[in-house]
Amino acid sequence: MTRDVPFDWLWTNAKLATFDSRVEAPFGLRDGWALAVCGDTISAVLPSDAREVLEFHGEVIDCQGRLVTPGLIDCHTHLVFGGSRAIDWEMRLSGVPYTEIAKRGGGILSTVRATRALSEEELLASALPRLHALAAEGVTCVEVKSGYGLTLADELKMLRVAQRLSEQVPIEISPTLLAAHAVPPEFAGRTDDYVSLIANEIIPAAASANLAEAVDVFCESIAFSVEQCDRIFAAARKHHLGIKGHVEQLSNSHGAELVARHCGWSADHLEYIDDAGVNAMARSDSVAVLLPGAFYFLREKQKPPVEKLRAAGVPMAVASDLNPGTSPFASIRLAVNMACVLFGLTPEEALTGTTRAAAKALGRASRLGTIETGKQADFLVWDATHPAEIVCQLGVNPLRERVFRGKSTHART
Numbered sequence: 001m002t003r004d005v006p007f008d009w010l011w012t013n014a015k016l017a018t019f020d021s022r023v024e025a026p027f028g029l030r031d032g033w034a035l036a037v038c039g040d041t042i043s044a045v046l047p048s049d050a051r052e053v054l055e056f057h058g059e060v061i062d063c064q065g066r067l068v069t070p071g072l073i074d075c076h077t078h079l080v081f082g083g084s085r086a087i088d089w090e091m092r093l094s095g096v097p098y099t100e101i102a103k104r105g106g107g108i109l110s111t112v113r114a115t116r117a118l119s120e121e122e123l124l125a126s127a128l129p130r131l132h133a134l135a136a137e138g139v140t141c142v143e144v145k146s147g148y149g150l151t152l153a154d155e156l157k158m159l160r161v162a163q164r165l166s167e168q169v170p171i172e173i174s175p176t177l178l179a180a181h182a183v184p185p186e187f188a189g190r191t192d193d194y195v196s197l198i199a200n201e202i203i204p205a206a207a208s209a210n211l212a213e214a215v216d217v218f219c220e221s222i223a224f225s226v227e228q229c230d231r232i233f234a235a236a237r238k239h240h241l242g243i244k245g246h247v248e249q250l251s252n253s254h255g256a257e258l259v260a261r262h263c264g265w266s267a268d269h270l271e272y273i274d275d276a277g278v279n280a281m282a283r284s285d286s287v288a289v290l291l292p293g294a295f296y297f298l299r300e301k302q303k304p305p306v307e308k309l310r311a312a313g314v315p316m317a318v319a320s321d322l323n324p325g326t327s328p329f330a331s332i333r334l335a336v337n338m339a340c341v342l343f344g345l346t347p348e349e350a351l352t353g354t355t356r357a358a359a360k361a362l363g364r365a366s367r368l369g370t371i372e373t374g375k376q377a378d379f380l381v382w383d384a385t386h387p388a389e390i391v392c393q394l395g396v397n398p399l400r401e402r403v404f405r406g407k408s409t410h411a412r413t
């Protein structure tokens with residue numbers, strides 16, 4: 001009898017790393033299990049010898065013991081941008097600090113000039129190879145920030161590009177408005193006026209056009225103060241947008257506490273977060289997004305307090321921070337590897353950081369990030385038998401099959 005079986009497809013004989021916190025095994029592992037898909041949804045997760053599996057006569061994919069994980073989620077990127085910052089990097093290597101490059105009008109503002117000069121089509125074309133690189137590694141959902149336009153028109157242009165990326169590549173995009181990334185040159189010395197523009201015009205326009213899900217800020221001595229970020233977050237909440245913050249990257253500005261006070265989705269970077277910040281995040285259930293790529297490229301010495309975040313029970317995500325200046329690489333697997341080697345996360349923590357915790361950092365915990373009945377059918381079949389293999393070995397792509405919303409989008413024969 002097969003008429004009651006709610007499956008279109010079955011992946012059997014899999015080693016499922018579910019990342020389901022209710023499964024009491026490392027990585028939520030279920031060895032020798034099957035995964036059923038109906039439409040774009042996981043309709044069952046069950047042992048391969050279950051009656052429903054044995055009696056199913058539809059399309060079956062035998063995983064032959066291979067590892068299956070949820071689709072990877074890169075929850076912090078700036079992958080839409082114009083130009084290159086290789087010259088910044090060259091300067092930094094010769095000893096010019098990040099803050100000094102920013103003060104000289106380099107850094108973010110040089111990318112702003114290059115991004116403003118490009119049309120929507122040109123920006124889209126330049127972003128696609130980066131997105132393809134992430135998708136080829138198994139990323140099925142990616143957050144994309146604006147923040148290199150810094151005018152109403154240019155911020156909306158970037159967000160439209162972010163939206164159009166998902167028409168070109170089978171991937172889910174989570175668009176974030178980051179108008180408070182830097183003070184644009186035309187507002188030099190008038191930061192409060194620019195904050196007013198963000199709060200009164202850019203946020204309402206992005207919200208009414210449905211171009212952003214969240215609002216982000218760069219809360220730092222070289223960017224925006226806690227008070228200015230507070231005004232921006234208040235405007236974001238008025239328009240029912242999620243809250244995120246680049247905080248405590250170069251110094252402790254107490255931005256994480258501000259994010260927590262606004263019940264933010266995530267506070268990101270956190271190298272200089274103190275105990276009060278950690279405790280505030282634990283109380284608010286905001287996700288700590290760790291970005292080891294920026295730490296590596298900036299050759300920073302101060303690491304985020306992983307042991308304290310772990311002890312306080314703050315969920316930790318890991319992301320590429322893909323951007324032209326401080327983290328110029330399109331590889332979530334490299335970010336996960338760096339989180340282990342540089343920050344001391346376990347492979348299980350780092351992979352949780354690109355699945356379950358990353359989904360939470362994008363307000364998608366109920367729909368993405370784990371292999372569970374009812375979740376969106378985004379998952380990956382790997383030429384691997386243990387999850388640590390996909391973190392440890394770089395330079396070779398062990399991805400065998402990528403399934404996005406129930407459809408196979410990349411298959412190795």
Ligand SMILES: [Zn+2]
Pocket residue numbers: 076077078246321323
């Ligand atoms: Zn960033």
